[in-house]
Amino acid sequence: MELIADIILGAGAIGAGFYCFILGRRLNRFNDLENGVGGAVAVLSAQVDDLGKTLTAAQAAATQSAQTLTSLVERAEDTARVLEMQMASLHDLPQTQASGTQDEPTEDVAITPPADPQDPAQPMFVRRRA
Numbered sequence: 001m002e003l004i005a006d007i008i009l010g011a012g013a014i015g016a017g018f019y020c021f022i023l024g025r026r027l028n029r030f031n032d033l034e035n036g037v038g039g040a041v042a043v044l045s046a047q048v049d050d051l052g053k054t055l056t057a058a059q060a061a062a063t064q065s066a067q068t069l070t071s072l073v074e075r076a077e078d079t080a081r082v083l084e085m086q087m088a089s090l091h092d093l094p095q096t097q098a099s100g101t102q103d104e105p106t107e108d109v110a111i112t113p114p115a116d117p118q119d120p121a122q123p124m125f126v127r128r129r130a
Contacts, residue, residue: 031038
């Protein structure tokens, strides 16, 4: 009876060893850096690092663009204020200017509006060769 127990115990040990051998080979293939999940994890890790660098650069560019836009808006507001003051000062001018003689008729200058930019007959861009 002891001999049968030893044979069964030996067979179990050989089976467990064979199972561990197969499991070790599968684990090595699983962690292989070229074909397995280990390679996929390495590639994803590198992509996450690149994405982090790109995000940092994009945030810096956005901050710089926001600062530039803020300064341009301030300049535009200052220019608008100056133009409003100039328009208000034009209302204070007399409508007709006194000339040296009364015989000369004053000429009215008609102001023509610029061409409609939405006119489909005119090209939007013109290329000129030097």
